[in-house]
Amino acid sequence: MIEPSYPAKEANGIWVFLEQDDGELAPVSRELAGKARELATQSGAKLTGLLMGGELASVQSAAALLDIDEVLTISHPRLQQFTAEPYAHAAAAAILARKPDILLLGATPYGRDLAGRLAVMVKTGLTADCTDLELEAGTGLLLGEVSGFGGGVLATIRCANHRPQMATVRPGVFPESTTTRSSPADVAAFAVEIPDSVCTVKVVHREKRQGKDISKAERLVVAGRGAGSDLPLIESLARLLDAEIGATRVAVDEGWATREQQIGQTGIITRPKLALVCGASGATQFTVGIDKADMVIALNQDPEAPIFEQADLCIVDDLVPVVRALVAELEAHNGGAR
Amino acid sequence: MNNGPHILVCLKVVPKSEEVGVDRETKTLDRANARQEINPPDMNALEAALALKDKHGGRVSLLSMGPPFVAAYLRVGLAMGADDAYLLSDRAFGGADTLATSLALAEGIKKVGGVELVVCGEESSDGATAQVPPGIGVWLGIPQAMYAMDLEYQPENRHIRVTREIRDGEEVLDLPLPAVVSLKVSTNEPRFMEPDRWTTQRTDGTVTVWAASDFDINPEHLGLPGSPTSVAGLKEAQGAAGGRRREMVTGTPGEEAHILYQRISEFLAGERSGAKER
Numbered sequence: 001m002i003e004p005s006y007p008a009k010e011a012n013g014i015w016v017f018l019e020q021d022d023g024e025l026a027p028v029s030r031e032l033a034g035k036a037r038e039l040a041t042q043s044g045a046k047l048t049g050l051l052m053g054g055e056l057a058s059v060q061s062a063a064a065l066l067d068i069d070e071v072l073t074i075s076h077p078r079l080q081q082f083t084a085e086p087y088a089h090a091a092a093a094a095i096l097a098r099k100p101d102i103l104l105l106g107a108t109p110y111g112r113d114l115a116g117r118l119a120v121m122v123k124t125g126l127t128a129d130c131t132d133l134e135l136e137a138g139t140g141l142l143l144g145e146v147s148g149f150g151g152g153v154l155a156t157i158r159c160a161n162h163r164p165q166m167a168t169v170r171p172g173v174f175p176e177s178t179t180t181r182s183s184p185a186d187v188a189a190f191a192v193e194i195p196d197s198v199c200t201v202k203v204v205h206r207e208k209r210q211g212k213d214i215s216k217a218e219r220l221v222v223a224g225r226g227a228g229s230d231l232p233l234i235e236s237l238a239r240l241l242d243a244e245i246g247a248t249r250v251a252v253d254e255g256w257a258t259r260e261q262q263i264g265q266t267g268i269i270t271r272p273k274l275a276l277v278c279g280a281s282g283a284t285q286f287t288v289g290i291d292k293a294d295m296v297i298a299l300n301q302d303p304e305a306p307i308f309e310q311a312d313l314c315i316v317d318d319l320v321p322v323v324r325a326l327v328a329e330l331e332a333h334n335g336g337a338r
Numbered sequence: 339m340n341n342g343p344h345i346l347v348c349l350k351v352v353p354k355s356e357e358v359g360v361d362r363e364t365k366t367l368d369r370a371n372a373r374q375e376i377n378p379p380d381m382n383a384l385e386a387a388l389a390l391k392d393k394h395g396g397r398v399s400l401l402s403m404g405p406p407f408v409a410a411y412l413r414v415g416l417a418m419g420a421d422d423a424y425l426l427s428d429r430a431f432g433g434a435d436t437l438a439t440s441l442a443l444a445e446g447i448k449k450v451g452g453v454e455l456v457v458c459g460e461e462s463s464d465g466a467t468a469q470v471p472p473g474i475g476v477w478l479g480i481p482q483a484m485y486a487m488d489l490e491y492q493p494e495n496r497h498i499r500v501t502r503e504i505r506d507g508e509e510v511l512d513l514p515l516p517a518v519v520s521l522k523v524s525t526n527e528p529r530f531m532e533p534d535r536w537t538t539q540r541t542d543g544t545v546t547v548w549a550a551s552d553f554d555i556n557p558e559h560l561g562l563p564g565s566p567t568s569v570a571g572l573k574e575a576q577g578a579a580g581g582r583r584r585e586m587v588t589g590t591p592g593e594e595a596h597i598l599y600q601r602i603s604e605f606l607a608g609e610r611s612g613a614k615e616r
Contacts, residue, residue, distance in 0.1 A: 209508070
């Protein structure tokens with residue numbers, strides 16, 4: 001066994017990494033704060049939000065209103081823009097000084113960058129891309145549910161001796177916490193030195209795309225392989241239903257939709273009220289991204305397509321004539337379903 | 339044109355995801371009938387490395403960890419244009435989580451020697467953690483850039499410029515070598531093997547196999563003993579299938595669309611009144 005950085009019996013508290021960008025908290029941070037509150041209530045642990053960056057004044061007050069007990073800030077000019085190495089250096093210093101029992105991070109690119117380095121720096125176990133978290137009865141250990149083999153297999157992972165027990169969670173897995181504090185949580189600052197040697201990576205350029213965030217869409221029309229024959233029709237359908245367009249990986253690879261629209265294991269986990277899935281076969285890699293939909297409607301010409309196992313309403317037919325008729329009906333009702 | 343970096347590509351051979359299940363009796367993975375493949379994003383990593391070599395020269399080494407049969411897959415990489423291949427193969431490496439895996443690979447990279455750029459796939463299709471490449475970065479004390487869509491080598495200062503995906507956009511990072519990067523799946527089109535190379539490499543391609551005893555590492559830090567995490571349970575994903583109604587709608591396209599229209603309208607009307615009550 002690799003020697004733990006600190007013994008389990010000295011560890012205490014649940015930490016949530018509060019990812020922020022330009023003073024705005026990432027939605028996944030609110031999702032994690034909600035789940036972490038549930039775990040903290042169960043175990044009686046103190047819940048700390050770890051907030052890192054350059055100038056934190058404004059985001060700090062937003063963070064302090066989350067349903068957490070304490071905000072721990074690490075503010076340093078070298079943390080102004082996210083780069084993995086100084087962030088990991090600073091977070092590792094805080095962890096070794098304060099010895100948390102559990103550390104949760106969003107499985108966003110930055111969250112995964114940080115988690116992957118941190119786990120090795122503090123020599124602990126990391127359960128990546130969890131689809132659920134719970135505390136084990138009796139031991140109180142964190143159990144992370146993860147999917148492997150393209151989502152076909154679910155495993156429960158535990159980290160018995162090393163601390164913190166680290167886990168990353170995909171955005172959209174847990175609902176955003178809507179609970180806010182009436183008075184701000186305590187804010188503690190952690191001071192850290194960040195040497196030149198960990199700041200060798202330069203951000204040359206950073207660009208936010210104006211693409212829509214489909215993870216929060218209430219209605220989705222999803223384009224799969226079979227949707228390629230008439231994309232404008234799919235767009236009309238989405239417009240008439242006031243829905244966003246999501247896509248399977250095949251559709252994204254074909255260039256029919258952007259990466260931001262990709263649903264599933266390597267894309268986005270959505271939780272819409274309605275998902276209308278057009279011409280997707282229904283590989284598990286994709287369906288994990290719509291599992292949380294209230295209602296799934298599937299259209300596919302192949303009666304054997306696995307998507308029909310995952311749908312509430314199933315239509316086995318050629319896509320285009322059905323969608324064309326549906327579009328006509330929606331238009332006739334003056335945009336009806338709105 | 340021979341100023342290129344020495345690149346090492348980490349390749350993992352994985353069972354094809356769609357052919358793996360869980361044995362309901364023993365609660366263990368049933369991959370007896372699954373065929374193996376090189377992890378798909380690792381092929382994109384290899385292609386990116388070979389493209390850099392085409393442009394700048396240098397050398398491409400391959401490194402994998404796994405059973406002896408993996409050597410055959412490394413020969414495929416050699417036939418595609420890689421220069422040499424190394425395989426960490428020993429039961430002592432088995433059962434490793436991301437901490438122990440990244441340690442073993444980092445030791446392998448050190449032993450290959452002179453590696454300036456480590457290139458991996460973004461994640462493996464079996465474990466799908468994406469955490470091994472950053473781990474390698476820490477063990478080697480080098481910086482990282484994950485989820486790359488494009489790599490550009492700058493010979494004048496031996497830096498690598500990486501265009502990569504972030505949460506709602508993309509960024510360009512400039513990293514001094516040595517560094518570790520991971521490639522997003524499907525960012526390029528992996529090349530075919532070169533027929534001439536395949537003829538020679540399939541039988542004569544040299545894959546250097548290293549066992550744990552070839553390294554000066556505490557065996558307690560490798561494989562299962564060196565892994566802080568363990569699997570507490572396993573099951574086959576059921577999705578939400580159990581909760582779905584799976585109701586068939588039949589008729590002509592027009593009839594089907596009409597039923598769909600009605601059901602969608604009812605559903606959305608229900609959602610709206612539900613929202614009012616809340």
